[in-house]
Amino acid sequence: MSPCSIQTLQPSPQHQQQRQYVVGYALTSKKVKSFLQPKLEGLARNNGISFVPIDHNRPLSDQGPFDVVLHKLTGREWRQILEEYRQIHPKVLVLDPPDAIKRLQNRQSMLQCVADLNLSEFCGKVGVPRQLVIQRDASSIPDFVAKAGLRLPLVAKPLVNDGSAKSHELSLAYDRYSLQKLEPPLVLQEFVNHGGVLFKVFIVGEAIKVVRRFSLPNVTKRDLLSNAGVYRFPRVSCAAASADDADLDPSVAELPPRHLLERLSKELRQRLGLQLFNLDIIREHGTMDRYYVIDINYFPGK
Ligand SMILES: Nc1ncnc2c1ncn2[C@@H]1O[C@H](COP(=O)(O)OP(=O)(O)OP(=O)(O)O)[C@@H](O)[C@H]1O
Numbered sequence: 136m137s138p139c140s141i142q143t144l145q146p147s148p149q150h151q152q153q154r155q156y157v158v159g160y161a162l163t164s165k166k167v168k169s170f171l172q173p174k175l176e177g178l179a180r181n182n183g184i185s186f187v188p189i190d191h192n193r194p195l196s197d198q199g200p201f202d203v204v205l206h207k208l209t210g211r212e213w214r215q216i217l218e219e220y221r222q223i224h225p226k227v228l229v230l231d232p233p234d235a236i237k238r239l240q241n242r243q244s245m246l247q248c249v250a251d252l253n254l255s256e257f258c259g260k261v262g263v264p265r266q267l268v269i270q271r272d273a274s275s276i277p278d279f280v281a282k283a284g285l286r287l288p289l290v291a292k293p294l295v296n297d298g299s300a301k302s303h304e305l306s307l308a309y310d311r312y313s314l315q316k317l318e319p320p321l322v323l324q325e326f327v328n329h330g331g332v333l334f335k336v337f338i339v340g341e342a343i344k345v346v347r348r349f350s351l352p353n354v355t356k357r358d359l360l361s362n363a364g365v366y367r368f369p370r371v372s373c374a375a376a377s378a379d380d381a382d383l384d385p386s387v388a389e390l391p392p393r394h395l396l397e398r399l400s401k402e403l404r405q406r407l408g409l410q411l412f413n414l415d416i417i418r419e420h421g422t423m424d425r426y427y428v429i430d431i432n433y434f435p436g437k
Pocket residue numbers: 264290292302303304305324325326327328329333349350351370371372373415429430432
């Protein structure tokens with residue numbers, strides 16, 4: 136089974152009775168709790184799919200046999216185990232290849248694929264906000280920002296995106312000089328007004344689903360003049376912040392065109408070499424066709 140053929144996991148009608156699929160999983164206990172819910176396990180069982188935990192104290196090749204290895208663990212050691220396993224068991228679908236996931240663990244390389252895309256014209260322009268990587272030396276940030284011509288406010292995001300609580304500690308910076316208070320390594324990204332709502336596009340192979348989530352509100356010129364400093368903000372667009380049923384301004388609520396999302400997802404699936412991820416995309420306020428991808432997450436929650 137090739138890594139691109141996630142859909143072929145569906146048994147064909149004549150084999151529906153016989154063929155069983157075993158999914159070995161390596162997930163944190165938090166992820167097991169949120170993902171492996173009884174409803175999913177029941178649904179999978181009815182379709183001949185069983186989930187088996189991977190035992191970290193035994194060699195992976197001694198376990199199984201697996202049809203699929205599903206994982207969301209970080210660290211070089213685990214990556215190595217999986218890479219070796221993939222070499223020995225090329226027919227097992229590893230969701231997803233560790234090297235491909237690694238690209239999402241750095242907020243610079245994460246968005247490079249989108250920046251390289253030339254998705255424009257017929258369905259809207261998709262890009263990434265202008266951003267700058269600061270590796271070290273916080274005192275030089277104001278100069279770097281001035282030289283790069285970045286416009287305030289800026290969203291400061293830890294460069295490393297490894298699933299730790301720290302990697303989700305973001306700040307909004309209203310003035311250049313306060314940027315010295317930040318802790319590199321980080322990415323400074325131009326804040327794009329988008330009406331306080333973002334779209335999360337969930338991608339599972341060829342299937343996509345889009346939802347609305349609340350996000351940071353627009354920053355006006357007056358806000359910029361009357362605010363200074365760097366403000367930490369919490370996880371504003373978490374699952375609890377669904378905006379699907381909210382009474383929104385229609386121009387903010389309107390979902391991005393389906394064909395744009397399909398095209399974007401297909402391109403990113405191929406370029407990233409991933410089957411299981413989501414992306415956060417915003418539409419610049421006051422436009423109906425300027426989109427920015429601001430974040431990509433591997434094997435996210437619901
Ligand atoms: N460039 C931007 N312009 C406007 N708002 C932004 C921008 N970048 C981030 N945000 C806001 O900050 C929130 C968090 O940013 P981001 O999605 O990059 O962080 P994260 O911690 O990786 O999130 P997730 O929980 O989805 O993994 C977004 O949901 C959005 O509300």
